[in-house]
Amino acid sequence: MDAIDILMNEHRHIERVLDVLERAVVHGRGGGDVSPVLFERAAHFLLTFVDGSHDAKEGEVFQAITSRGLPLGEGVMAALSGQHAMGRELAEELRETARAVTRGEKEPEDIYVLAERYVRLERGHTEAEEGRFFPIVRRLLPVDMMERVRAKFARIEAAHGPLADAADALELAFPLPATPVRRMGGGRPQPWGGR
Template sequence: MDAIDILMKEHRSIARVMDVLERAVAHGRAGGVVSPVLFERAAYFLLTFVDGSHDAKEDEVFQAITSRGLPLGAGVLAALSGQHALGREMAGELREVVRAVVRGEQEPEEMYALAERYVRLHRGHTEVEEGRFFPMVRRLLPVDEMERVRARFARIEAAHGSLADAADALELAFCLPALPVRRVWGGRPQPWGGR
């Protein structure tokens, strides 16, 4: 498994958290009960594991590309780095909006809308990385450099913990119905129904 395989595997774990957020938003908007704790824990996951670990690993790939002076457009790296910064900003904003919802200062819809925007951003970002950027990296970076990048990944993960384990925990803690919400109990969707 090379550095790109690791990043793509992490994308699958992050996608599961995006699915939980998407189901939570749909469930809440349909009148179901969704605890703000779900969004608070999701914001923590996004800041600690997506930004702090996954994006840091991707930054190692960016640095490997630029340090070798390889002909990868600066525009591509700038766009992807900009999306990382926007994701970090949105995750921090989500954390603050959740706190305001808990205090009764904002409506849950604001939390839902921000979570929904983050999900769209992440999915588009992943599509560009996997469809265009990662294949270029594999063509341009020699195997020995990819191994050095992968070794740096281990240090990043040691500092943050396993992204996959964190995604598993969040997904298991907030088992929401699959979209669209179809389960009915007492005339209302079950707030924590199975998938």
């Protein structure tokens, strides 16, 4: 498994959390009881594991590309980095809004709108990386460089813990009824749908 395989595997676990957010929004808007704590914990996952761990690993890939002066195009990396920053801002806003709903200062719909925005952004971002960026990286970075990047991933993960375990914990802590999920922002069906 190379560095790109690791990132793509993490995308699958991030998508599980996005699915939880989608089900929570559908359930809440349908009149079901959804605790704002679910959204606060999801925001914690997004900030700690998506921004703090996964995006840091992608940053190592960006650094490897830049250090070799490879012709990937600054525009592509700038756009992806901008999406990382936007995701971080939305996750912080989701966390604060969830806390405000808990205090009775905001309405649940405020959380739902932010969750939808985050899901759309992250699904589009994942599609761009997997469809355009990662294939280019695989062609441009030699195997030895990919191995060095992968070694840096291990240090990043050691600081945060395994992303997959955190996704598991969130799913287990907030079981939601299975609902037909309409994809916010598109995306492909997930292989763990029956899980």
